[in-house]
Amino acid sequence: MPSSNVDVHEMKIGPVTFQVAFGDITKEEADVIVNSTSKAFNLKAGVSRAILECAGQNVEMACSHLAEKGNSDYIVTEGGLLRCKNIVHVIGGSDVKQSIFFVLQECEKRKYSSVCLPAIGTGNAQKDPEEVANAMIDAIEDSIQNGMLQSVKKVKVVIFLPHLLDVFCDSMKKREASLASLQPSLRSKLTSFMKSPSPFPQKQNPLVLKKKTESASFQVCGESGKCIKNVVSWIQDLITKELCPYTYEDECIKDFNEKEYQKLNELQENLNIAICLDYKRALIEVFGLGKDLTQARNAIEEMIKGMRLAKEQKSQAELISEFIEWQYCKNSTFQSFDKITNLQLETAWKAKKRKTVVKINHQSYTVDLTTHTATDAKGHSLPVQRLMKSEVKTPEHWDDMKQQDFCVVELQPGHAEYNTVASKFNQTCSHFCIEKIERIQNPDLWNCYQTRKKTMDTKNGHKNNEKQLFHGTDADSVPHVNRNGFNRSYAGKNAVAYGKGTYFAVDACYSANDIYSRPDSHGRKHMYYVRVLTGNYTRGNHSLIVPPPKSPENPTDLYDTVTDCVRNPHLFVVFYDYQAYPEYLITFTN
The missing domain is CATH 3.30.720.50 (Signal recognition particle alu RNA binding heterodimer, srp9/1)
Incomplete structure (x- = not known):
C-alpha cells in the first residue's frame, strides 16, 4: 500500500518516489515546477495565475516572448521567485501523459532530480481527475521502462482542491498491486534476448523515446543441452549480424530539444528501428534492418546538418552584429x-x-x-x-590609401618591417627562397578585426589574446583572402581534423607543405603571416563548427578557438569571420 502521513501520500515506482499532497504549489521547493496553462501560455486563472504571480513579472514576460515564437507543446522559463531552477509550462488541455513525458525529458536533459506539478488539466480543461492520475503514473512507468529516468528520483503532485486528493490516492492504491509484479520486468526490459545478453549495448543515459521495443521470446527444444546451446548461439549470431548498428557522433547532439525528439520518435514509429542516444558522449546509435536503417541514417544526418548550419548562422550573426x-x-x-x-x-x-x-x-x-x-x-x-558600429584608426606605418578601400603594398628587402617578417619565416623555412613580401591594407577588415579584439580583451579580462601565425594557401585564394579575410566560405578548405574552421600554424614550415601552400604553374607558393585572436582555447575535434562551451553548466560561454595541443600548440582553428587579419603575404619558391 502507498505510505502516507498527514500531508503526503507516496509510493515507489521503480527508482522514483511518487508523492501526492494537498497544498500550495507556489510554496514547494523542487528543481522543476510545472505550470498547467492555456494554448497561448497566458492563463490567468486558478493555479496557473498563482504560479505566474509568485514567479514574478520577468517569468511572465519570458513566457509571453517564447509563446510568440510559434506553436509548441510546452515552453521552459527560469524559476523566477519560486523555489525552483526552471518552470515548465504545459498545455492543460493537451494529452496529460505526453505532457509528463515532455517534463521528464527536460528534467533528464538538465540532470534534475525532482519535479513538482499540479493536477494537470483538472481545472479549466475539466479533465477527469482519475484519468489524469492514471496518465501521470503511466508516464512515469513508461519512462522507466524505456530507460529514460536516470536523474529524476522524485515526482510530487500538489493538489489544490481537497476532493481531488482521494481520487489520486485511490489511483495509487489500485496501481500498487500491479506495480509489485511489474517492477522486475521494468528493470529487465530490453536487457535480455532469449534470457541471455542482448546484442544492444547498454547506455548510461539514453534518450527517452515514446515507442516501446517489445521483446521476442523463443522456445528451443532439442535432443541435448549442447544442441539447444548451439541453436541459441546461432540465432543470437544471426540477430547480431542482421542488426547492423549505425553510430553518429556530433557535438550538435547535445543541443537536441523537443523538435529533434519528435523527429526521432517519428522515425521509430514509422520504421522498424531502435534509437539510443548518449548526451555525455554526444553520440547517437540506431539499430535496425536494411532499408529502414539506411532511411533513418539519412534522416538523422540531414537533421544534424540543418542544426549545424543554423548554429553556425546564429553564431556568425551574433558576431557580425558587433x-x-x-x-x-x-x-x-x-x-x-x-x-x-x-x-x-x-x-x-x-x-x-x-x-x-x-x-x-x-x-x-x-x-x-x-x-x-x-x-x-x-x-x-x-x-x-x-x-x-565603431571606427578604428589604421596603423601609422600603412602607406597612403589614395582614397582606395583596399590596396597591397610590396615591402622593400632590407627594411625593418620586411626583415621582421622574413626572420620569422626563416626560423623554420630557411631552405625556401622569399620572392616578395606584401602588406595587406584593408581598412574595413582591419576595423572589424580590431573591434573584435577589443571585445575579446574585455570578455577575457586581459589583452594577451593575439598571436601572429602562418597560413598557407594557393594562388587562386589570394584575391579572396585579401578582400574578405578568412571568412566562412574559406573555412575547412584544407583541414577539418580539429574542427571545420580556418587553420593557422605556429611554425611556417607547417604551412609551407604543398598540401596547404600549393605551388602555381610557375612554382610560386603563398603564405600569409596573420594576426589571429586565439584568446582562450581548448583541444578541438573533427565535429566542431563553433568552439565548445567552457562549461556544460553555461553552454553559451564558448572558447575563442581550438588547438591540437593546449600545452604545446602547433596550430589553432578559428571559426568566425574577423577573428584573423591577413597582415602580410609571403610569396616564395623552393
Whole structure:
C-alpha cells in the first residue's frame, strides 16, 4: 500500500518516489515546477495565475516572448521567485501523459532530480481527475521502462482542491498491486534476448523515446543441452549480424530539444528501428534492418546538418552584429534589421551582389545594394543604410590609401618591417627562397578585426589574446583572402581534423607543405603571416563548427578557438569571420 502521513501520500515506482499532497504549489521547493496553462501560455486563472504571480513579472514576460515564437507543446522559463531552477509550462488541455513525458525529458536533459506539478488539466480543461492520475503514473512507468529516468528520483503532485486528493490516492492504491509484479520486468526490459545478453549495448543515459521495443521470446527444444546451446548461439549470431548498428557522433547532439525528439520518435514509429542516444558522449546509435536503417541514417544526418548550419548562422550573426549594422528607414526613423537578416545583407554586400530579398515586418522586400533601397511587390521603397558600429584608426606605418578601400603594398628587402617578417619565416623555412613580401591594407577588415579584439580583451579580462601565425594557401585564394579575410566560405578548405574552421600554424614550415601552400604553374607558393585572436582555447575535434562551451553548466560561454595541443600548440582553428587579419603575404619558391 502507498505510505502516507498527514500531508503526503507516496509510493515507489521503480527508482522514483511518487508523492501526492494537498497544498500550495507556489510554496514547494523542487528543481522543476510545472505550470498547467492555456494554448497561448497566458492563463490567468486558478493555479496557473498563482504560479505566474509568485514567479514574478520577468517569468511572465519570458513566457509571453517564447509563446510568440510559434506553436509548441510546452515552453521552459527560469524559476523566477519560486523555489525552483526552471518552470515548465504545459498545455492543460493537451494529452496529460505526453505532457509528463515532455517534463521528464527536460528534467533528464538538465540532470534534475525532482519535479513538482499540479493536477494537470483538472481545472479549466475539466479533465477527469482519475484519468489524469492514471496518465501521470503511466508516464512515469513508461519512462522507466524505456530507460529514460536516470536523474529524476522524485515526482510530487500538489493538489489544490481537497476532493481531488482521494481520487489520486485511490489511483495509487489500485496501481500498487500491479506495480509489485511489474517492477522486475521494468528493470529487465530490453536487457535480455532469449534470457541471455542482448546484442544492444547498454547506455548510461539514453534518450527517452515514446515507442516501446517489445521483446521476442523463443522456445528451443532439442535432443541435448549442447544442441539447444548451439541453436541459441546461432540465432543470437544471426540477430547480431542482421542488426547492423549505425553510430553518429556530433557535438550538435547535445543541443537536441523537443523538435529533434519528435523527429526521432517519428522515425521509430514509422520504421522498424531502435534509437539510443548518449548526451555525455554526444553520440547517437540506431539499430535496425536494411532499408529502414539506411532511411533513418539519412534522416538523422540531414537533421544534424540543418542544426549545424543554423548554429553556425546564429553564431556568425551574433558576431557580425558587433561590427556592422544594416538599417531601414520607416516613418522617418532608421530601424535595425534583425541579426539574421543583418548577416544576410552583409554577406550579399561582401559578395558584391547587386540585390537580395529580405523580410521587413513579415513582408518581402528586394534590397538594391547599389542604390541602398528596399522595394516591396507594390513598388513602395524604403531607404537602407550600412553602419560601422565603431571606427578604428589604421596603423601609422600603412602607406597612403589614395582614397582606395583596399590596396597591397610590396615591402622593400632590407627594411625593418620586411626583415621582421622574413626572420620569422626563416626560423623554420630557411631552405625556401622569399620572392616578395606584401602588406595587406584593408581598412574595413582591419576595423572589424580590431573591434573584435577589443571585445575579446574585455570578455577575457586581459589583452594577451593575439598571436601572429602562418597560413598557407594557393594562388587562386589570394584575391579572396585579401578582400574578405578568412571568412566562412574559406573555412575547412584544407583541414577539418580539429574542427571545420580556418587553420593557422605556429611554425611556417607547417604551412609551407604543398598540401596547404600549393605551388602555381610557375612554382610560386603563398603564405600569409596573420594576426589571429586565439584568446582562450581548448583541444578541438573533427565535429566542431563553433568552439565548445567552457562549461556544460553555461553552454553559451564558448572558447575563442581550438588547438591540437593546449600545452604545446602547433596550430589553432578559428571559426568566425574577423577573428584573423591577413597582415602580410609571403610569396616564395623552393
